[in-house]
Amino acid sequence: MSTGESEGEQAERMAFILGLRQRGIRDVGVLRAMELVPRPLFVDPALRRHAYDDVALPIACGQTMSQPSLVAAMTEALSLTADHSVLEVGTGSGYHAAVLSHLAARVVTVDRYRSLVAEAQARFEVLGLRNVTAYVGDGTQGMPARAPFDRILVTAAAPDIPLPLIDQLKFGGVIVMPLGAPEEIQTLVRYVKEQSGRTRTELMKVRFVPLIPGAAATL
Numbered sequence: 075m076s077t078g079e080s081e082g083e084q085a086e087r088m089a090f091i092l093g094l095r096q097r098g099i100r101d102v103g104v105l106r107a108m109e110l111v112p113r114p115l116f117v118d119p120a121l122r123r124h125a126y127d128d129v130a131l132p133i134a135c136g137q138t139m140s141q142p143s144l145v146a147a148m149t150e151a152l153s154l155t156a157d158h159s160v161l162e163v164g165t166g167s168g169y170h171a172a173v174l175s176h177l178a179a180r181v182v183t184v185d186r187y188r189s190l191v192a193e194a195q196a197r198f199e200v201l202g203l204r205n206v207t208a209y210v211g212d213g214t215q216g217m218p219a220r221a222p223f224d225r226i227l228v229t230a231a232a233p234d235i236p237l238p239l240i241d242q243l244k245f246g247g248v249i250v251m252p253l254g255a256p257e258e259i260q261t262l263v264r265y266v267k268e269q270s271g272r273t274r275t276e277l278m279k280v281r282f283v284p285l286i287p288g289a290a291a292t293l
Contacts, residue, residue, distance in 0.1 A: 090126040090142065097128065097143040101150045107176035108146055115197055116169040135187040135293050137283060139167045140229065144280065151250045151264050151277055152225045154178050161220070161242065163213035163285070164229035168194025171206050174227070181206045182220045184213050186290045214287045216242040223247065230285035231260045243267045250277075256284035 091109050099105060114125040116139065121131055131139045140148075149170070154160070154177040162171050165185035171194065174181045183206065185191050191208045198206050209217060213228070214236045221242035228239070228251035235251055243249060247267050254260030262277040 086126055093128060094143060094146050097146075099143065099146040099150060103154070103177055104146055104149050104173075107149070107173045108142065110176050111169065111172045111201070113142065113169060115200065116167040116172070133167050133190070134193070135190055135290070137166050137187070137190065139169060140282075145170050145173060147278070148227060148229075148250050148262065149173055149177070151262075152227060152248055154225060158224040159220075159222075160225045160227065161217055161223040161239075162227045162229065163216070163239070165191055165194050165208050166229060168197050168206075168208070170227070170229060171208070172198065172201060172203060175203045175206045178225070179205065182209070182217050182223070183207070184209045184211045184217055186210070186213065186286060186288065187293045188290070189293050210289055212288050214238065214285060218242060226250075228252070228285065229282065231256065231280075231282040232285040235265060236285075240265075240267060245269050252280050252282045 091105055114122055117125045128141045128143050130141045133139050158178045159180040160174050160178045162183040165183040171181050171183040188210050191210050195208050216238045222244045223242055224244055224247050226239050226243055226249040231252040231254055235249055245267055249265040252260040252262050259279050259281055262280045264275045264277055266273045
């Protein structure tokens with residue numbers, strides 16, 4: 075835990091991790107990463123009292139910050155190791171990328187909104203996260219200049235996985251992404267790319283904002 079925390083803040087974070095365990099998160103590394111990242115830093119100050127609640131929270135640009143148990147479950151599904159390079163499509167607040175930074179060697183995150191990327195970068199700097207780089211861009215095109223990736227995490231929904239993301243994934247690599255139509259219940263899937271083909275496992279029902287091509291003209 076970070077230095078300077080009050081006893082109340084420490085107790086709050088301990089209860090947070092216990093709640094994740096109770097919701098089925100078992101990976102010790104994922105739980106530790108969730109413990110290390112101060113979620114209140116990524117939350118609108120007006121919503122601070124809900125920072126450790128297991129609920130999705132609104133952020134700028136009409137986007138959302140997923141509930142912690144879903145962040146943990148998606149991270150667990152990636153099966154990360156310390157030598158992996160990860161692409162995250164959908165930076166949002168930067169919270170999920172910060173969690174990933176404690177589990178992987180390198181995290182590249184991309185978002186279509188400049189203001190979200192700028193705010194996330196500022197938070198990464200506050201936390202001293204040296205292995206995370208955020209870019210403004212079209213997440214449907216991935217980040218070819220930084221490819222290939224061992225793992226790809228997509229935090230917005232589309233009917234299918236964009237082909238550029240599959241192309242930028244190493245053989246043996248994993249994509250975790252919600253698939254389905256906007257405004258409907260979607261399915262979180264785990265896709266594995268193999269030399270002999272591909273496998274896709276359905277994990278759970280979810281609801282995410284849609285994956286929109288292109289970078290935003292404003293914001």
